Amino acid sequence: MTEVSGHRRIHPVLLSGGAGVRLWPMSREHFPKQLLNLTSDISMIQETARRVADAARFAPPLVICNEKHRFVIAEQLRQVAVTPAAIILEPVGRNTAAAVAVAALRIVERDPAALMLVLPADHLIRDVPAFQAAVDRAAAAAAADHLVTFGIEPTAPETGYGYIKRGAALAGLDGAFGVEAFVEKPPRLTAEAYLESGDYFWNSGMFLFPAATVLAELEHFEPAVVSACYRAIAGAKVDLDFFRLDAEAFSAAPGTSIDYAVMERTTRAAMVPARIGWTDVGAWSALWEVSAKDPYGNVQIGDVVSHQIHNCYIRSESVLTAAIGLEDTVVVVTDDAVLVAARDRAGDIKTLVDELKRQGRSEPVTHRKVHRPWGFYQSVHSGDRFQVKRLTVNPGAKLSVQLHYHRAEHWVVVNGTALVTRGEEQVLLRENESMFIPLGTLHRLENPGRVPLNLIEIQSGSYLGEDDIVRLDDTYGRV
Secondary structure, three states: OOEEOOEEOEEEEEEEOOOOHHHOOOOEOOEOHHHOOOOOOOOHHHHHHHHOOOOOOEOOOEEEEEHHHHHHHHHHHHHOOOOOOEEEEEOOOOHHHHHHHHHHHHHHHHOOOOEEEEEEOOOEEOOHHHHHHHHHHHHHHHHOOOEEEEEEOOOOOOOOOOEEEEEEEOOOOOOOEEEEEEEOOOOHHHHHHHHHHOOEEEEEEEEEEEHHHHHHHHHHHOHHHHHHHHHHHHOOEEEOOEEEOOHHHHHOOOOOOHHHHHHOOOOOEEEEEEOOOEEOOOOHHHHHHHOOOOOOOOEEEOOEEEEOOEOOEEEEOOOOEEEEOOEOEEEEEOOOOEEEEEHHHHHHHHHHHHHHHHOOOOOOOOOOEEEEOOEEEEEEEEEOOEEEEEEEEOOOOEOOEEEOOOEEEEEEEEEOOEEEEEOOEEEEEOOOOEEEEOOOOOEEEEOOOOOOEEEEEEEEEOOOOOOOOEEEEOOOOOO
16 A cells, blocks of 8 residues: 555654663663653654654554563553554664664565655654644655655754754745755854754754655665665565664675765755654753743642752652752752752763663662563562562463573462473462462562562562573473
């Protein structure tokens, strides 16, 4: 199918490869900002998917993501009733040119006349009707074989964004313009001049392309990108609901952006100005700016008590957080970390995270709550030769058949029903019942019930790392 309501079919492509380092300690390598509920009661990738869920306007979305996030993304899309055309797994990050090439190759194979709408999954757009109107204007320009970028009408002399200089209006294409120049992040005085001129727009990183045309331009300017992506698709494997690119082939793709690879070099670039309430939520200061504030300019989320604070962002995801006499400050509290930063220095958090990584710490990578395809586990307490975790297993889900060489486990059911395989026996455990799994014993945990299973796991042994798991059978293809 190539037509919807008289127009060429628009295929959304959701890019979910970012790490969101500047929103640490909530955003982490294994659970980045697009998976977090930062601006509403659903995650940013769920919000992005919902914006393109209109079947009269859009085809099912194609999602490109880090393979570490695959199960969480699949579950989050299920929660908002979005069925993707595919979830494509990148074995390594290769920037946006490779992601666009993979998406275009997949889309033209099924729909040679398709338009593709490229959307980062971690952006906030508050005016969805205005977004849809901008997409309609961009689709008309893309149907005329232009490569369209969305330029955000600036509201401040922002130095953290790249800019696009608007060119002449495109004949017969209402609301679409040529592109005179792409400009890197400017210093403050230059940004003020851009704002005053009215001809410069923030570069949103969102695009609407004719899939075949952007592929041809990529082949012209960056043939190595297309060649590597073609081979990565040819050698790909279907893994449950996922399309796993060939690692060796995809790793050979140059790591360049679609902006540099095509948009700054093509003669087909066009821009559609958009006033859609957009921000990339790139730092805690940006989140403060877009959040509802009290009369003193404060954003307070979670268990927070304060006295005489002004223009602060204070968020607690765990314990009571109390603040007195602060101004222009960011405080973010999670289970295992506390961030305190001057609000105007929130963009420097990457430096701090890089130092934590250099020290070999786990906090930049994982939370204490770790999501798995069957549910999640959460670290409660640990010490010399022991560790206590809470496990939540979704209804109907099961862990892998596995054994451990260095630890024994003791499971205590808090609520729900557990079906435990231990060696040759199977036992049904209910609330307040328990079972011991000796070191080296083959075992599996299942939830045969209709409600979540919650239990406490006590591990003991000489080594308690997650890599001491030998899987013999797994529902989720992890053997």
